[in-house]
Structures are given as structure tokens and as C-alpha cells.
Amino acid sequence: MSTDTTIHDRIETAATSVNASWPIHSFVTANPLGGFEDRPFDEAVRQAADLLGGRGYPSAETFRTALERDQIDSGILAEELAEAGYEGDPETLLERVADDTGTDERSPDGPRDRVDRVLTKWLPAFLDEGSAHWSMPGRDAGFYAAFRGVVDYDGDVPAEGVVTDLPEDPVETIETVLAPYPERQWVPIIEAEFAALPGWTGLIKQRIDDGGEWQSAFPVSLDGYLAARLALCDASGVDLEPATDTAESGPADEVAGAFLRAWEATYRDGLVEAVAEESESAAAAESAGRPDAQLVFCIDTRSEVIRRSIESVGDYETHGYAGFFGVPMEYRRYDSDVWVTACPPILDANHRIPDFPTDTDTQADHDRWWTVHEAAEELVDSLEANAATAYGFVESAGSGYGLALAARTLVPGRVHDVLDAVVGSVPDESEFCDPLIHHQHTYSGDLPVGLTDEEKVEYAATAFDLMGWETFGRLVVFTGHASETTNNPFGASLDCGACAGNPGGPSARVLAAICNDEDVKAALRDRGFDVPDDTVFLAGEHNTTTDEVELYGDVPESHAADLDRLRTDLAAARETAAAERAESMDADAATGVEETHRRAADWAETRPEWGLAGNAGFVVGPRDLTSDLDLGGRAFLHSYDWSTDPDGDALEAILTGPMVVTQWINSQYYFSTVDNAVYGSGSKVTHNPVGNIGVYQGNGGDLMTGLPLQSLVAADDEPHHQPLRLSTVVHAPVDRVTELLADHGELAQLLDNGWLSLTVVDPTADHRAFHYDGDLEWDSASERDETPLEPTRRAVADD
Known part of the structure; x- marks a missing residue:
């Protein structure tokens, strides 16, 4: 095995200790200790504490609060403590937890900190995804090559060691810096360097794994990042000797x-x-008879609240299914050039499904209003990104703009109503577009566009198999979910995790379109699913911030009354669910709809909803x-x-x-x-x-x-x-x-x-x-x- 291969193997081994992390615009929840899951939990949190510095158990104060709230049964606690070899008063035992807080003895301005400062100057300039006005020179050549191009001009980098004449090959740089150390120490050294900035390392890992358009245009590699880091460590005199003491329980x-x-x-x-x-x-x-309608929600914990509310207002049956509705795809909205992943990170997308227009008149209305909307969005983006422009705009806009700012701050709900009215003038793409589910015999990127007939049947059958369905109502609604917030960088963390931090409505529309296909219905009957002729499939999207449920799709005249009743009952269910959510946020339950509406619109609201807390x-x-x-x-x-x-x-x-x-x-x-x-x-x-x-x-x-x-x-x-x-x-x-x-x-x-x-x-x-x-x-x-x-x-x- 060559030295090059050996180093790459060691890099891959060391990198497992830092889990991949997604960019915030497509926030995907993941276990930050995912690389330690092959070890027992108590051992994993100890090792992670050594490497990353994080605590692995709740604090003593958190446990005290749980005891005070009767969330911990005293008898069960006594059993668990005795089994662990501890007896006595729980409060006295908790003092041991409180006393063991640990200290960070590292100098706040040591050589490692100086290395971190240099790297965190260039990493965002290179890894930026479209918001920076000035990005790192030479990005298209890759991170390591771009770093080689700027390091000589960076006054924060000492002109010492390998950095003074960086090799073109990052592996050669790594070899040079690690040469003084025994090879048995290389993996621990590399692991420690990756763990020094786990956020940036995790993002690099995700970008490499994803292999999307940003990685294609501006490639970054683990060996390139490691080479740059080790070169800086060498220049700054960092001692790379790995720690040998491992904390015991x-x-x-x-x-x-x-x-x-x-x-x-x-x-x-x-x-x-x-x-x-x-x-x-x-x-x-x-067994119950045929329900008035069946609604399939994501398994998300927030769906449990709205499901209870819907079932309480009528003869409705609700079900839970992963919110990407079983179709691993990338989706593109009508008014977007970007494909977004709409499946969980445990799966790879197998299809690309875009929206395509079916109503040219409504499409024209949308395009006219969307131009105005886009211009307003560009202005806001410019104001946010450029301080000089923002000050100039506010000065020239004068008191009118000041009043607008005050309105958004003091009466966000009213502003939200106005914005809703404006946005309501723009026809939603679901009003004039359908998802292009039929197989196009073409590829977009590496993925086929649309679905074959066999794939459509398989996705529908799998959904009903997993949920154990034998009865179908007149209306079946696949209901994705999305959040609604203002000025919230973490907005994607409140959207559908099964859709990779994106709204679930598109996935619901795809499965509804599949199931409405008469050929698919016939094939489902052949596979034992007795889908009645009068069953109509619809799509919807649950707004988890306000508990509104928007329905997409048309129904025949024979089902118009069913749909009207469902819409009325969904509005009633929203009242109940929103009251419960408001109460959970210490607001007046009687103002639930108004309060959730306000939180969605308030640009100063740090807690628009609880998410999956x-x-x-x-x-x-x-x-x-x-x-x-x-x-x-x-x-x-x-x-x-x-x-x-x-x-x-x-x-x-x-x-x-x-x-x-x-x-x-x-x-x-x-x-x-x-x-x-x-x-x-x-x-x-x-x-x-x-x-x-x-x-x-x-x-x-x-x-x-x-x-x-x-x-x-x-x-x-x-x-x-x-x-x-x-x-x-x-x-x-x-x-x-x-x-x-x-x-x-x-x-x-x-x-x-x-x-x-x-x-x-x-x-x-x-x-x-x-x-x-x-x-x-x-x-x-x-x-x-x-x-x-x-x-x-x-x-x-x-x-």
C-alpha cells in the first residue's frame, strides 16, 4: 500500500469522530456524536468530552428541576442509583454532579487559537454559498490551491516551516508536518485537528458527501483542509503530540x-x-366504518397535536408516515432554478421532479406579480448585506421607512396581514402547476426526470403497506408540513426533517398525483388494495407555526361538499391546536390563533414555535x-x-x-x-x-x-x-x-x-x-x- 493511500485511510478513520453537518439553509438534524455510536453511550460521551470538550449528561440543576416537577419517579431513581452502587439522599448525590464542572486550561490566545483565526477567516470566504460579495480568490481550483494562493499575503501567518514553500500536493504537506511523529500517533493527531473546529469540519464532510453544485464548482477535500491546517500549525509552533490520558468514568x-x-x-x-x-x-x-376523510401526516411530533384536534371535530382518521411520503427525490419549484433534496439524509435521491405549468392564464398572472415580489426581495437582500446601502436607503426613505420599521416591530400581526394580502395576489404554483411525475426518458444531472409506471405503483403500495391500510375514505389527504417564520436563520430547522429541512408540501403533491393516476389505482387493486372508484387523493401542507392546513388540488363536483366540510373542520381544528401551542409558550390559550399568527410574523421573535422540543x-x-x-x-x-x-x-x-x-x-x-x-x-x-x-x-x-x-x-x-x-x-x-x-x-x-x-x-x-x-x-x-x-x-x- 502506498504512503498516499495510507494517509487517506487514516484521514477517513480520524474524520469519523466529527459528524457531518448541513448548511443552515437546509438544516438537517443529526446526532453530533454520530461517529461514536459504535460505542456504549457512557463510553462515547466520555471520549467525546476528551476530544470535543462537551458535557454528556444533563446538569445537576436540570435533574433538580425534573425532580421538582415529578418527572422522575423516586422509586425508579432509588433502584437505578442502587444498581450503580450509590445510596443516600438524591440532593446530596447531585452535588457530586454539580461539583464536577471541569475547567478549560487552554490559553485564550495560544498558538492553536491563532491557527483557528486564520482558518476561520478563509473557510467562510471559500465555502460561502451565494451571500458574500467578495469571495476567496481562486476558489474554482479547490480549497488547498486557493489557500496556497493567499497564504503568502496573509500577515497573520508566520513565515516559518512548510508554509513558506507549500507543496502543490496536500499529501506531501501532511507527510512533511507529521514526519517527526511516530506513525502510530498520526490518527490521533489528525483526529484532534479535525475536532479543533468541528463545525467547519462537519460542513466540509457534508459538502463532500453531497457532491452538489457548490462542491462541483468549488471543491474541498479533507486532505486539502488538513494540509492547510497542519501547515499553519507548523508555522505557529503548535505541539501536535496527542493527549494520552483518557478520562475514566x-x-x-x-x-x-x-x-x-x-x-x-x-x-x-x-x-x-x-x-x-x-x-x-x-x-x-x-372495526370502524369508512371515515369521512383520511389525513396522512408526517411522523413529526408536532403532527400529534393537530391530529388530535382534527379527530375531535369530525369522523376523520389520521395516520403517520415519514414526511417525504416515500419518494426519494429532488424537487424544483416553478419559479426556482435550484433543485432541493426532498428525502432524509439516510437515503439518496433517485428522481428529479419539477413543477410544470398546466394553466397558462394563471401562470401569466403569477409571473407578473412574481416580478414585483422578486424586486422587493432583492432590495431587502441588498439592505441586509450592504451596510452603506442600508444607511443610504433609510436616510432617503425618511420617516416613511421609519414608520414601516416601527410597524413591523410593534404590530407584526397587522403587517403580516398586509403581506398576506400582497402575497395572496401572486397565484401559488400549485394553482397552475402539477408535479411532473410521468417518466420523461431524460436525465437532469445524474437523475432521471419523473417516474416510471412501475415506480409509481411501488411508491404508492409501499406507503399503504407500511401504514397497514385496508380501508379508503372518499377523500385521502397526504399532508406535508412547513414552518412560517420571519428573520429566522434557523427556519429550515423547523421544516420537515424527512425532506432534508425543506417544506413537505411538494412531496405530498407527488404522492397524491401518483395515487390519482387511474393506472396506478388499477395496479393497486391487483396488489390487494381495494381502492374505491370514488376515492380522491389530495395534498396539503400543515403550517406548524400557526396550525393552518392548506389543501392543494381539485375534486370532482361529487366531492365538493366533502371538501367544503373538511376545510371548515380544519379551521376548527386549528383553533384547538393553536390554543394548545400558545399555552405551551406561556401565552393565553384563548388567543391561540392570534398569538401563533403574531409569532410567525414578528421579526424580533426568537421563539416562533417549539419545533420538536x-x-x-x-x-x-x-x-x-x-x-x-x-x-x-x-x-x-x-x-x-x-x-x-x-x-x-x-x-x-x-x-x-x-x-x-x-x-x-x-x-x-x-x-x-x-x-x-x-x-x-x-x-x-x-x-x-x-x-x-x-x-x-x-x-x-x-x-x-x-x-x-x-x-x-x-x-x-x-x-x-x-x-x-x-x-x-x-x-x-x-x-x-x-x-x-x-x-x-x-x-x-x-x-x-x-x-x-x-x-x-x-x-x-x-x-x-x-x-x-x-x-x-x-x-x-x-x-x-x-x-x-x-x-x-x-x-x-x-x-
């Missing part, structure tokens, strides 16, 4: 781990007990298991019927796909909460957006890759998100789940290592619950004597 971590497990068990036991009871009740209940559970099973429960918007809900899945294929797809993605989401919320300075992104108030790719805290440094404080806490001393690892509850025969785990070693390893928990409620074993105990073994989940806290059941009047 101490009392503080052991006590914190016991508290965490007790907190998780308290939540999980309540959820499992409620699901098991509903499983027994549902088995004895008679609070997520803790994932329930895989029929809606009957949870329809009478108020899960507080804390559970992902995926529809599944074990009785229609004899081979377990549908369950396999759910556990290896959506469950893994929800664990990533849950982990990002967990780590952003337990150490926001390292794994989150700090306060929005001091954010500085950079390059359309991320945010700084202040005027420079590493990219902040996690969630902001305002997405996690109600106030500085008022936590909102409960940092718990994901508790998954599956309604299926336990033997089936065991076989599935035996076939998927990586999934079993994720469970064995404690990154999430799995409990099975077995309808074939008297609806008993079994908790996964590792190594394909199960324990009864009903062994504890204490009565677990249960999710609130919906009042009878709401049924």
Missing part, C-alpha cells in the same frame, strides 16, 4: 447516568403502560393505540398494522429508516440541551449568520451546528426540552422484532449501546410489554411495583 458521570436512566424509565413506563392498555381495548373493539417517544402501531391519549406533542407516531405485515417487511423498513432518523433528531435535541455551548449554537441574540451556511457566536470562530437556546428553554432558568434518549414502543409480536434485529446488526448495536430504548407491546402475548435488554434478550416491562406516570387521556367529551 467517575462518580459524577455514574450518578448522572443513574438519574438519566430513571428519568427516561419514568417517561417510558407511562407511555408503555398506556399503549398496552389501549392495545387490549382496541383488540376488543369493533420535548420529543421523547416513538410509537409504531395503529392509531387506535394513541387516539385516546394526549401525548403532549412529545411522540413521533408511525402507523403500522402487524396483522397486514406477515413477513415483517414493513416493520423492517420502519425500524431501519424512520426509527434511525428519529434517534438522530432526538440526539441532537439531547446534546444541544445538555451542553449548548459545544453541541448547540447558543443564543440567537448574539448569532452572526455567515455565508448562507451557518452562524457564528459573535464575529468569528467555529460554525455553531446545533440548536439555539431559544429552541430548548423557555427562559434562562426555565428548561422546556427534557433531555431524554428516545423511547421506542412497537406494537408487534416480539419474536418478529427479535428476528429483525438479528438480521440488522447495526440496528441491534445502536440499541445494545444505549443510544435509544425499545419496548414491544405484543398483541399475540396478551398485550404484554417486553423491554429490550441487549444481545437479543427481552425483559418484562411490567416488573416494577411503582405505578408509572401515564400520559393524559382525552376527556370523553372530546371523542
Whole structure:
């Protein structure tokens, strides 16, 4: 093996410790410790603390708050502490956690900091995605070549070492700098250098993996970045000797781990007990008739709230399915030149599907108004990006502009109404466009445009297989979701994670168009899905900030009354859901619609909605298991019927796909909460957006890759998100789940290592619950004597 290959292998090995991170305009949640998932959780957080400096467990104060709120059962806590070898008063034990805060002994102006300052000057200039007016010279040659071109002119770089005559080949630079060190130290050295700026390293990894237009135009590589960093370290006299001391688990971590497990068990036991009871009740209940309509929502925790509200206002049936609706695609809006990914990062897009116009008159109206809209957008962008222009504009605009600023600040809801009226003059693309789903026998980039007939049938059948459908209403609505916020760099974090941080409406429109195809319906009937002739499929989009549900598509006259009734009931459901959301943000529930409307429009609002904060559970099973429960918007809900899945294929797809993605989401919320300075992104108030790719805290440094404080806490001393690892509850025969785990070693390893928990409620074993105990073994989940806290059941009047 050549030296070049050996170095590249070592680079790849070292880089696994830093997880990929997406640019902020397409924010995708991911476990920041994803590279450590092959290790037990407690070992992983210790090693990550050594490398990245982040805390791995909630603080003592967080645990105290949970105890005060009765979120941790005292009996369960005593058991967990005793099992860990600790007895005594919980408060006394928590003092050990509070005392073990650690200190950072590194000089604030040491040689490594000087290296970081130089790199974080050039990295945003090179990696910018369209917002910079002046970018790095020579970008098209790649990062390392561009760095070689500017380093001689950078007065912050000492003229010492290899940097004085940088080789053209980055591998030669790496070899030169690492030569004084034993080869056994190379991987730890490289790992430490990647971990020095994990935000930038993660973005580089993602750009390489994505291979999109920015990477094609301005390529960056791990070896090129490493070579530049090592050259700067060499010039600055940085000692690259890797640390040899690895922290062992101490009392503080052991006590914190016991508290965490007790907190998780308290939540999980309540959820499992409620699901098991509903499983027994549902088995004895008679099957319901044909509903007025069926609405399929994303499994997103925010859908749980609106689903309850919709079911309470009429004979509606709701289902949960991953929000990209099973079609891995890139999508292009009519008025855009950009293709956006509309599938989770666990999958690759297989198709490109653009909008295409079908109504030329409406298209012309749209184009006229859109020109005005685009001009206004360009003006705003110019004002935001160019301070001199902004000051000049405000001075010349005078008091009128000042009044406009005051209006947006003091009465954002009124301004929102005006803007809505203006935007309402622009016909939405869904009014004159359809997604181009029919196979075009052409390629765009490397992907085919449209879908073959066989692919259309397969995507539709897979959706109904995974959800276990046997009955179809007159209206079936696939409902994606998107958020609505103003002046929010983190807006994509509130959109659909299953659509790579993009709105889910386009995906819903694609599946609805597929299912309305008469040839597809016929093929579905041949495959055992009895789709009635009078079933019409529609698309919709749930605005998670305001709880409005917009419907797309036309229906025949025979269904006009059904659609009118559905629209009326959706408006009523919004009232209930918005009231609940407002209350969760400490606002008056009676003003729910008005309050959520205001938050969407207020450009000074740091907390427009809670996003997925609070997520803790994932329930895989029929809606009957949870329809009478108020899960507080804390559970992902995926529809599944074990009785229609004899081979377990549908369950396999759910556990290896959506469950893994929800664990990533849950982990990002967990780590952003337990150490926001390292794994989150700090306060929005001091954010500085950079390059359309991320945010700084202040005027420079590493990219902040996690969630902001305002997405996690109600106030500085008022936590909102409960940092718990994901508790998954599956309604299926336990033997089936065991076989599935035996076939998927990586999934079993994720469970064995404690990154999430799995409990099975077995309808074939008297609806008993079994908790996964590792190594394909199960324990009864009903062994504890204490009565677990249960999710609130919906009042009878709401049924």
C-alpha cells in the first residue's frame, strides 16, 4: 500500500469522530456524536468530552428541576442509583454532579487559537454559498490551491516551516508536518485537528458527501483542509503530540447516568403502560366504518397535536408516515432554478421532479406579480448585506421607512396581514402547476426526470403497506408540513426533517398525483388494495407555526361538499391546536390563533414555535393505540398494522429508516440541551449568520451546528426540552422484532449501546410489554411495583 493511500485511510478513520453537518439553509438534524455510536453511550460521551470538550449528561440543576416537577419517579431513581452502587439522599448525590464542572486550561490566545483565526477567516470566504460579495480568490481550483494562493499575503501567518514553500500536493504537506511523529500517533493527531473546529469540519464532510453544485464548482477535500491546517500549525509552533490520558468514568458521570436512566424509565413506563392498555381495548373493539376523510401526516411530533384536534371535530382518521411520503427525490419549484433534496439524509435521491405549468392564464398572472415580489426581495437582500446601502436607503426613505420599521416591530400581526394580502395576489404554483411525475426518458444531472409506471405503483403500495391500510375514505389527504417564520436563520430547522429541512408540501403533491393516476389505482387493486372508484387523493401542507392546513388540488363536483366540510373542520381544528401551542409558550390559550399568527410574523421573535422540543417517544402501531391519549406533542407516531405485515417487511423498513432518523433528531435535541455551548449554537441574540451556511457566536470562530437556546428553554432558568434518549414502543409480536434485529446488526448495536430504548407491546402475548435488554434478550416491562406516570387521556367529551 502506498504512503498516499495510507494517509487517506487514516484521514477517513480520524474524520469519523466529527459528524457531518448541513448548511443552515437546509438544516438537517443529526446526532453530533454520530461517529461514536459504535460505542456504549457512557463510553462515547466520555471520549467525546476528551476530544470535543462537551458535557454528556444533563446538569445537576436540570435533574433538580425534573425532580421538582415529578418527572422522575423516586422509586425508579432509588433502584437505578442502587444498581450503580450509590445510596443516600438524591440532593446530596447531585452535588457530586454539580461539583464536577471541569475547567478549560487552554490559553485564550495560544498558538492553536491563532491557527483557528486564520482558518476561520478563509473557510467562510471559500465555502460561502451565494451571500458574500467578495469571495476567496481562486476558489474554482479547490480549497488547498486557493489557500496556497493567499497564504503568502496573509500577515497573520508566520513565515516559518512548510508554509513558506507549500507543496502543490496536500499529501506531501501532511507527510512533511507529521514526519517527526511516530506513525502510530498520526490518527490521533489528525483526529484532534479535525475536532479543533468541528463545525467547519462537519460542513466540509457534508459538502463532500453531497457532491452538489457548490462542491462541483468549488471543491474541498479533507486532505486539502488538513494540509492547510497542519501547515499553519507548523508555522505557529503548535505541539501536535496527542493527549494520552483518557478520562475514566467517575462518580459524577455514574450518578448522572443513574438519574438519566430513571428519568427516561419514568417517561417510558407511562407511555408503555398506556399503549398496552389501549392495545387490549382496541383488540376488543369493533372495526370502524369508512371515515369521512383520511389525513396522512408526517411522523413529526408536532403532527400529534393537530391530529388530535382534527379527530375531535369530525369522523376523520389520521395516520403517520415519514414526511417525504416515500419518494426519494429532488424537487424544483416553478419559479426556482435550484433543485432541493426532498428525502432524509439516510437515503439518496433517485428522481428529479419539477413543477410544470398546466394553466397558462394563471401562470401569466403569477409571473407578473412574481416580478414585483422578486424586486422587493432583492432590495431587502441588498439592505441586509450592504451596510452603506442600508444607511443610504433609510436616510432617503425618511420617516416613511421609519414608520414601516416601527410597524413591523410593534404590530407584526397587522403587517403580516398586509403581506398576506400582497402575497395572496401572486397565484401559488400549485394553482397552475402539477408535479411532473410521468417518466420523461431524460436525465437532469445524474437523475432521471419523473417516474416510471412501475415506480409509481411501488411508491404508492409501499406507503399503504407500511401504514397497514385496508380501508379508503372518499377523500385521502397526504399532508406535508412547513414552518412560517420571519428573520429566522434557523427556519429550515423547523421544516420537515424527512425532506432534508425543506417544506413537505411538494412531496405530498407527488404522492397524491401518483395515487390519482387511474393506472396506478388499477395496479393497486391487483396488489390487494381495494381502492374505491370514488376515492380522491389530495395534498396539503400543515403550517406548524400557526396550525393552518392548506389543501392543494381539485375534486370532482361529487366531492365538493366533502371538501367544503373538511376545510371548515380544519379551521376548527386549528383553533384547538393553536390554543394548545400558545399555552405551551406561556401565552393565553384563548388567543391561540392570534398569538401563533403574531409569532410567525414578528421579526424580533426568537421563539416562533417549539419545533420538536420535548420529543421523547416513538410509537409504531395503529392509531387506535394513541387516539385516546394526549401525548403532549412529545411522540413521533408511525402507523403500522402487524396483522397486514406477515413477513415483517414493513416493520423492517420502519425500524431501519424512520426509527434511525428519529434517534438522530432526538440526539441532537439531547446534546444541544445538555451542553449548548459545544453541541448547540447558543443564543440567537448574539448569532452572526455567515455565508448562507451557518452562524457564528459573535464575529468569528467555529460554525455553531446545533440548536439555539431559544429552541430548548423557555427562559434562562426555565428548561422546556427534557433531555431524554428516545423511547421506542412497537406494537408487534416480539419474536418478529427479535428476528429483525438479528438480521440488522447495526440496528441491534445502536440499541445494545444505549443510544435509544425499545419496548414491544405484543398483541399475540396478551398485550404484554417486553423491554429490550441487549444481545437479543427481552425483559418484562411490567416488573416494577411503582405505578408509572401515564400520559393524559382525552376527556370523553372530546371523542
